[in-house]
Amino acid sequence: MDLLPFAAVHAATVAGWPASAGEVALWCGRQEFPVSARTVADWQRDPDVRAHVLVEDGRAVAYGELWFDAEEDEVELARIIVAPDTRGTGRGRELVRALLARAVAAGYQDVFMRVHPDNDRALRCYRGAGFAPVAPGLAASWNEAQPVAYVWLQGARDGAGAP
Template structure:
């Protein structure tokens, strides 16, 4: 198992992992299905504050995710996490999130967060298994004020956090 930087040439592969409009919505908040590869490709534009990754098992890409780095807030957010359909339900998602978390912690930020749609029970269970905890309700309410959805916000317990 290996975490590698995302190559935009893999955008169509990743876009194909969203198998329904519901999955597109969970991943991106959009409902266009099939998921447009050019949208996934646009996420990978070079930026100092976003790191895009593919997770490989036996040489095959099985997961995509991002780290959003925020120097001002001294935090990193795990984002846009998706696992290839044929790899789901086998613990790969948890291993992938742990790999992303390792990169997030290595980046040296005080806090590590993620947000997930509240109806994405499978993802929430995965994040809880990895060690993420729910943020306080008042903090989640504050962060959700400007969001299109009332996300479930989670934080990984760090020494600084």
């Protein structure tokens, strides 16, 4: 497995992974289905976003982004998705651990992610990768400006234990 920087050639592949409008909403909060390759490629225009793909035998099997916020000295993992035919094989957990390691290696100790409250499978994956819920008061304050009451998680500073 290799974690590689996202390239435009990956956009159509990643855009094709969600199988329904509901899955798109859980993945990236968008209402469009299907998601276009252009949408995925356009996400890369933000200078604070660093997208990656997990590649196995030359094929992208998972996608995720690091959203760097230098002002807050933190990183958010976002838009995590795994190819449908490899779900349930640990690829999501592997991707999340690798992204967390990249964030920590870049000098960021505070690494967070938000998860739709109905995305039980993702919550299990992220907890298995070393993420734990933030304090309820902090989650409530962050959710004030959000469209749903996300579950906010913080990554382990050492990539394996508690935050």
